[in-house]
Structure formats: structure tokens, C-alpha cells
């Protein structure tokens with residue numbers, strides 16, 4: 001089939017097999033390799049992208065079901081003409097990325113959590129990010145980074 | 156302690172963080188070579204079987220398949236510690252996941268379908284997955300080609316002092332068994348290797364391995380390659396935790412496929428392969444006894460240890476070396492004895508996972524400290540402080556303790572956790588506090604001929620300072636720490652410094668990243684090379700300023716003469732003055748640092764590390780006695796880091812390690828059923844999520860090690876060592892039963908609560924044969 005989707009604001013029309021995963025289309029066809037994979041079974045969250053305002057593990061999302069969708073990947077999180085948004089800057093200054101392999105998925109999931117208006121509270125953020133595994137940081141600095149942005153964006 | 160540093164001691168974001176948070180960092184699976192093929196490995200479904208035949212003809216006929224390799228059509232030699240392994244198994248498979256054949260094809264789907272067409276005929280052999288059964292006479296022989304008894308591949312024995320006499324001096328002896336599970340490093344990035352030959356036959360391997368020079372040698376030795384014609388490049392690594400130290404069979408197989416196909420090949424491990432086909436943490440079983448005099452002075456420690464090493468020996472067989480240090484050298488223990496066996500079983504085999512035997516040993520040693528304190532009617536913190544290692548101590552194994560903040564670490568977590576007010580007083584709420592402390596190598600670990608690392612520095616005409624280090628960055632932040640050390644030593648702004656360390660053709664030799672050694676060893680090498688570059692800069696400036704070089708100082712890139720505010724020169728100008736003239740030269744220096752340590756002798760005596768790291772944790776838990784569920788409410792962590800080059804990175808290492816330790820303590824394990832892991836996925840494995848991770852209060856204790864760069868010691872492993880022991884002690888405080896193994900999963904704790912598992916205390920000991928003492 002042919003799908004037509006919007007990825008980071010760009011229209012994309014592609015012939016695909018409807019059972020292809022969004023992850024394989026992003027990485028393999030569109031060369032958006034910022035999105036990582038750590039399991040392909042939905043357990044790690046490294047492949048998280050935003051589809052129509054929801055965080056989705058792209059390794060389990062088949063493209064056949066998302067024709068017409070608007071997708072944001074790590075490459076599009078900051079918006080056009082900007083290197084980093086406030087959340088990405090907070091990840092840097094708080095030391096929330098070590099090996100960085102979980103980081104694109106973590107940033108995307110956290111951004112969606114913030115857009116959904118998560119309570120600026122450590123426990124709520126921990127719960128909201130429980131689908132994204134990080135093996136390096138022990139999460140403390142990630143939670144601090146997201147919390148700082150949640151508070152700043154409320155102002 | 157000096158604190159007027161310009162860069163050292165500041166909370167500096169990692170230099171690679173902006174690329175990581177924007178998705179720009181390219182890891183191994185993000186890389187390509189022209190004509191790249193996809194590889195796939197056919198693995199044994201059986202824990203123990205003889206290979207009768209391999210028929211690859213149908214697979215070879217699949218369109219798009221470039222190569223099929225198996226033991227019958229390749230040249231290979233054994234590899235691994237003791238050379239007990241071979242990349243493509245030729246005669247026998249010894250664990251589920253053993254590599255039997257492999258395919259390279261145009262894409263992964265084709266490779267997979269060809270793999271399914273390879274038929275392997277097996278004759279099943281009896282298998283054994285329990286090390287104690289493997290030790291029994293009549294147990295299946297796992298390596299019948301080796302001249303060994305009872306599947307014991309190695310023994311580690313140490314003894315000092317008169318044990319019977321020490322028992323006589325003891326007022327209390329505690330004994331018990333303590334076990335740990337098979338666990339996994341489980342980085343989020345799985346192993347990925349790319350191998351390709353150029354037209355001239357030069358091999359390039361891209362791999363996230365972090366002992367690159369040993370890796371290159373092993374590749375060449377096993378495959379009969381000229382190792383001068385092998386280049387190993389290390390891309391950014393998506394976490395390792397020791398899992399990517401050892402060379403694995405798939406590394407060789409990628410090269411075999413590339414050679415056979417005449418095209419480069421990528422092998423990317425699936426998550427299941429990561430669990431079944433790459434290295435794990437070996438279960439270690441301890442029978443331990445500790446004795447103390449009535450005043451709490453430790454008299455002896457006596458351990459009998461069985462390490463369940465799996466089907467082959469990697470470096471992980473040496474985890475006993477670290478476990479032994481803990482048994483003999485944690486606290487002033489004096490008389491100590493350890494007898495350990497490394498046993499083959501038909502399971503995926505053990506590697507060099509973060510902490511390397513120390514979490515397992517500390518689980519035994521530190522529970523016994525609290526059991527002993529309770530039996531003596533002493534506070535466990537007082538018992539620890541009474542016996543704490545101190546600067547100047549030499550332990551029974553010859554470890555020379557220099558800087559040592561153990562007592563300060565203990566006092567810190569005692570105070571911050573409210574230990575004196577709360578321990579032993581919260582049982583009615585099923586809450587408890589437990590502590591643990593460690594000793595771990597902090598200044599390298601000489602397990603190889605050299606424990607050295609090289610560094611080169613060049614300063615170009617723009618003032619760019621390039622450090623080329625032998626070490627590797629795995630995410631732990633060593634690159635940033637090294638850049639800070641160079642900036643501080645040279646007196647230039649941090650922005651001017653870059654670090655490269657990814658290519659064996661370019662970088663100087665290093666053992667590799669292990670044993671918490673990078674900041675200490677690579678840091679000292681970088682500091683030495685930078686000091687030489689600084690001397691050259693000042694000499695160049697001396698000509699311009701017409702002052703003796705030794706009268707000059709440099710700070711923030713400005714070379715000046717103290718007391719003469721106008722006599723200044725920017726350092727990059729000094730570089731250009733040297734370069735842009737007849738008889739020109741550039742500033743380029745190098746250094747190699749090998750710590751002043753010894754390899755331990757055949758009696759396991761020798762000062763293996765140039766300094767030792769110490770730390771203490773207190774964990775607070777709440778137990779649901781009906782379900783056995785343990786919740787960690789808080790963790791207080793104090794670590795002697797010598798000097799925090801970058802406090803934010805030190806905290807990151809400790810917090811990340813501690814949460815891995817909480818995972819070990821409560822949930823992570825790879826249980827084996829019928830010789831296989833029934834659920835090799837991240838969910839069932841039990842890796843902690845953000846909701847499982849407790850808040851962690853970190854205190855960095857600075858003791859300014861005299862040999863460390865700016866006083867720093869290693870901290871990469873410290874965080875993971877203590878949570879299993881501290882949490883077990885906290886559980887004992889909360890509900891009065893003694894965890895004998897981890898992970899402390901709810902069903903296990905419920906069973907211990909039902910059976911009332913307690914400490915085994917002998918209050919009127921007298922010399923007894925060892926057998927009866929247990």
C-alpha cells in the first residue's frame with residue numbers, strides 16, 4: 001500500500017508493506033536514525049515516537065494503521081531552526097544522558113508527558129516514564145530534568 | 156584540599172550530551188559500509204549435544220545469500236580464557252545459544268529464512284545446570300576434551316593465619332550460605348558488530364567492545380589474521396556494564412562471514428540473543444563464617460565458594476579474584492581463608508559484569524557483619540567502624556590501603572539515614588534499615604602484563620587541544636573527565652579540548668575499560684601528556700615574553716608573568732610562534748602511565764591496584780509480610796571518590812550503579828528451566844523502571860588520593876556493589892528473617908518468612924572441623 005504521513009512536519013508518501021513497523025520505515029527508509037531500538041518487543045521504549053499526540057513504541061506500530069498520521073521523532077522535537085528545546089537542554093545540564101541510547105526515546109516520551117500536562121511531581125513523572133528503560137542513570141537525573149521543565153513551563 | 160581549580164570539581168555537562176539528546180549520536184547499528192550484508196546466527200536449541208552433521212546446501216541455494224559458514228568450512232582456533240571455546244562449535248554444543256552456523260545475505264529477512272534451511276543433526280547428551288550437581292561424581296562431563304575433574308575449571312585458594320586459633324579467640328561465630336543468581340548487564344544497546352575487508356585485504360571491524368587491543372589480538376589469533384592488518388573502531392557505545400568487555404563468538408563469525416562473502420557484514424544481536432549469546436553475571440554461592448571477639452574485633456573470615464561459570468571461561472572466571480579481595484580485605488579481618496571452585500555448567504557463561512564478583516561477595520560478607528553485630532549486642536555501624544580499614548593498612552592479600560574514607564562514608568550514611576534513631580525500631584510497620592560497605596579497586600587492576608594506558612596531545616595553530624586517549628567512553632563520562640583533566644593541567648578553557656579514542660590505528664595502547672580504572676589510569680596518562688605540553692607552551696612563550704619559562708603561569712589560556720600585568724600572551728599565539736617560522740615545530744606530546752602495582756602471585760598476594768575505593772550505603776525498606784513484596788523507600792550512598800573530577804558524573808555513576816544494584820537485589824535474574832532461559836526479554840528479566848528506582852541520596856567523600864589525577868579514584872562500579880547486601884539487611888531488620896539469596900522476589904521472601912529463616916550463630920565456639928561448623 002501507499003501511505004501518506006507527516007513526519008516532523010514534512011509530508012511523506014511511500015509505498016510500504018502495511019505490516020512494516022514504523023520503526024523500520026523511520027530508520028530504514030527515511031534514514032531518521034535518531035530513533036533507537038533495544039528489544040523490538042515493546043519493553044524498552046528506546047523506539048518511542050509521537051503519533052498524533054500519543055507516545056508510541058514504533059517497533060510495535062505497524063504503518064498500515066497510521067495512514068494520515070502526524071509523527072514526531074527525536075529529530076523533530078525541538079522544532080524547526082532550533083537545535084534543542086528546553087527539555088533537551090535540561091537533559092544536558094542535569095546530566096540525564098549517559099550512554100545516550102535510551103535518550104531519544106526518553107526525551108520524546110517526556111516531551112509528550114509534558115504536553116499532556118503531567119503534574120510537576122517526581123512520582124507522577126516516574127509513573128509517566130515507566131515504559132522507558134534506562135540502564136545507565138538510575139533515572140534520578142532524568143526525573144530532575146523533566147521536573148525542572150514541568151515547573152518552568154507552568155510559569 | 157586544594158579547591159581553586161578552574162575546571163576540576165565543577166559540574167560539567169558531558170561533552171557528548173547535546174548530540175545524545177538530539178539523536179545525532181551514531182551507534183554501531185546506525186553505521187553502514189558500502190555493500191553491507193546482514194548476518195544471522197544459527198544457535199543450539201539444546202544445552203548439551205553432539206553435532207552429528209550440518210547441512211547448509213539448501214541455505215546456500217537461496218537467492219541473495221552470499222555466505223554460509225559452519226565449523227566444516229572455516230578455519231578457526233579456540234578462544235577464551237584457557238581456550239575452551241570455539242566460535243562455530245565443531246563437535247559439541249554446551250549451552251542453549253551456542254553458535255553452530257551463520258549466514259550473510261542481502262537483507263535480514265533473507266538471512267533469517269536461509270538460516271531456517273540449515274539442518275543440524277544432534278545427538279542429545281545429559282546436561283547439568285546446577286554447579287553442585289556438576290561437581291558430583293558421575294555428573295555429565297561438559298568438557299571431555301579437557302583433563303579436569305568434576306567440571307572444575309579453576310580453583311582459587313587463599314589462606315593466612317591460624318584458623319583454629321582465630322576460632323578459639325572468637326566469642327561469636329556466625330555461619331551461613333548466601334547465593335546470587337545469573338543476571339545480565341543488559342545494556343539498552345545490544346551487541347552489534349560490522350566487519351569488512353578492503354580490496355587490499357585489510358580488515359576493519361566496528362564494534363562497541365571496550366578492550367579493543369586485546370580484541371584485535373584475539374580476533375587475529377583465532378582466525379589466523381595478520382593483526383597489523385586489523386583495525387578496530389569503536390563507535391559510541393550504548394552502554395556495556397562489562398557485557399562488552401569480552402570478545403564473543405559472534406565477533407569472529409562476522410569476520411568469517413565477511414571473508415567468505417567478500418562483502419562487509421553486520422551482525423546485530425536481538426534482545427533474546429543478547430541474553431542467551433552474550434555474557435552474563437555468574438551466580439556465586441558462598442558458605443561463609445565470620446568470628447569476632449566479645450568487643451567486636453574481627454578474628455577471621457572463612458569462605459567456601461562455588462562459582463557457576465557456565466559452559467566456557469571468559470574473563471569472568473576471574474570474578475573470584477575480586478570476591479577474594481572482599482573476603483580477605485573488607486575491614487581488618489586478619490586471619491582469612493577462601494577456597495573457591497569455578498565450575499562448568501551447561502548454561503550461557505559468565506563474563507565481567509560491573510562489580511565483577513563484588514556484589515555477590517559483599518552480599519555474604521556484609522550480611523554477616525550485621526548478623527555478628529546482633530549476636531554481640533552491638534550496633535552494626537559501631538562494629539563496622541571498629542574494624543574499618545584505615546590509611547596505611549596492608550591487608551592479608553597485600554593490598555596497600557592508602558587514601559581511605561571508609562569511616563567517613565559509614566558515619567555519613569549513619570547520620571543521614573537517621574540510623575541511630577530508627578534501626579531496629581520500625582518492625583511494627585514492617586520497615587527496616589540495613590547497611591553495607593565495600594572495598595573495590597580504584598586505581599587500576601593488574602590482571603594483565605600491563606595495566607597501562609597511553610595518551611597523546613597535540614595543540615594546533617587554532618589553539619585546539621586534541622587528546623587522543625587509549626581509553627574508551629561507554630557513556631560513563633570518562634571522555635569529559637579526561638578533557639577536564641587536560642584543560643586543568645594545561646590551563647586552557649575546556650571548550651578548546653577535544654577527545655578521540657575510537658580507532659586502534661590512531662590511539663595509543665590501553666588494556667581497556669574495566670575495573671573502574673579509566674579516570675585513574677587514562678586520567679594520569681592524560682595529565683602527564685598535558686603537563687609536557689604545558690612545559691612546551693611555556694617555553695615557547697618564554698622566548699616571546701623574554702622571561703624564564705619557570706617564571707610563567709597559564710590560566711584560562713593566558714600565559715602571564717606573576718606581578719607583571721602587561722606581560723601576557725595567549726597560548727595559541729605561543730603555538731603559532733613556534734610553528735610559523737623557519738625551523739618550525741608543533742606542540743605534540745605523549746605519555747604512557749602504568750600504575751605502580753603488582754600482579755598477584757600464585758598465593759594471591761600482591762598490591763593489585765594503586766588505590767582502593769570505599770563506600771557505604773544504608774537502604775530503607777518496607778515489606779508487605781503477606782505478599783513478601785519489598786519496596787525500597789530510600790537509599791543513602793556515600794562514596795570515597797578520592798576527588799570528584801566532575802561531581803555530576805560521579806553522582807551519575809553511583810545512582811546508575813545503585814539502581815542496577817536494586818534490580819539485582821529485588822528482581823533481576825535469568826532462571827534456567829530445562830537448560831534454557833524461558834523468558835529472555837527485558838520485561839520478565841526484571842530491569843528496574845523509573846517507578847522501581849528509589850530516591851538516592853549521594854554524598855561524595857573526597858580523600859585526595861596521592862597517586863590519582865588531582866586525587867581521583869575509580870567510581871564506575873562502586874554503586875552496584877552494596878544494594879543487595881544493604882537491602883537484605885534492611886529486610887532482616889524489617890521482618891526478622893535473613894535473606895539467603897537474591898533477588899529477593901516476593902515468593903522467596905514469603906517462604907523465608909514462613910520457615911523463619913534466621914542467622915546461624917554459635918556463641919560458645921570451640922575449634923571444630925569445618926564440616927560441623929555450618
Ligand code: FES
Nearest residue numbers: 038040042045059
Ligand atoms: S525497541 Fe521498541 S520498545 Fe524496545
Ligand code: FES
Nearest residue numbers: 098099134135136
Ligand atoms: S543513558 Fe544509557 S540507557 Fe539511558
